[in-house]
Amino acid sequence: MTGENDTPTAPRRGLSEKRQAITRAARTVFGRDGYSRAGIDAIAAEAGVSTRTIYNHFAGKELLFRTVVQESTGQVGNAQLEVIDRHLAKVTDLESDLVALGLAWVGSLTAFSDHFALVRQINAEAAHLPKDLLEAWQAAGPRRAVVELGCRFGGLADRGLLDAPDPERAAQHFVLLVGSEITQRSYWGAFPLAPAETEELVTTGVRAFLRAYAARPAH
Missing domain, CATH: 1.10.357.10 (Tetracycline Repressor, domain 2)
Incomplete structure (x- = not known):
């Protein structure tokens, strides 16, 4: 298993799976809390990843929400x-x-x-x-x-x-x-x-x- 400090050189499949975990978690959190109240920390906890991992895939909360x-x-x-x-x-x-x-x-x-x-x-x-x-x-x-x-x-x-x-x-x-x-x-x-x-x-x-x-x- 890969760790949360994966670099951009990690296998493509691993990155894709993490991105999917992030977007699934974000959909849950945004659906529960709305855009304004949802926090990156809550999304990271829901996805089982670090906040750094989220920022490695998305520049910020607005881009994640749009996606x-x-x-x-x-x-x-x-x-x-x-x-x-x-x-x-x-x-x-x-x-x-x-x-x-x-x-x-x-x-x-x-x-x-x-x-x-x-x-x-x-x-x-x-x-x-x-x-x-x-x-x-x-x-x-x-x-x-x-x-x-x-x-x-x-x-x-x-x-x-x-x-x-x-x-x-x-x-x-x-x-x-x-x-x-x-x-x-x-x-x-x-x-x-x-x-x-x-x-x-x-x-x-x-x-x-x-x-x-x-x-x-x-x-």
Whole structure:
């Protein structure tokens, strides 16, 4: 095993593992304490490394926070894109497929609980965080997923299944109708709702979405 005083000549694998341990620990600490209150000492203790090791990998707390936000958001964003593809690649029953999509979408709150703990802190401290960091977070995750969902809704509109002149706006509405009440009532997944309650909220959200966007039969 290598010690905490490794120099830059240590094996690449060892450095990579330490970096991963640091970012995992930082995500936990930032998600628990927020950016302002989180300290490098606490992150080092969580990671099982020295503070010097952290500074060997990251110039300071802000860079570490930016890295954690970007990497965590990218991971969740990739999972959301996979969910979209899985449920909308071949639509056979529009309402059922959208309900399945909605359930998988809100399921990310518990599947990635450490990430959404971080999101809670970002929202709480937004006024004190650099705007470019907030924009990068949105671009790497929420906005990217909505753009992809909008593209899929555009395809459903081309098939005559949806009436969505602005597919990306329709995607925004879908996310709000399906997920916003669950997000608020669970406090971004901190207190998950019962499965039956979640399914009811998703189903009613999908039906509201379809009342607005389902294509009407031609007369």
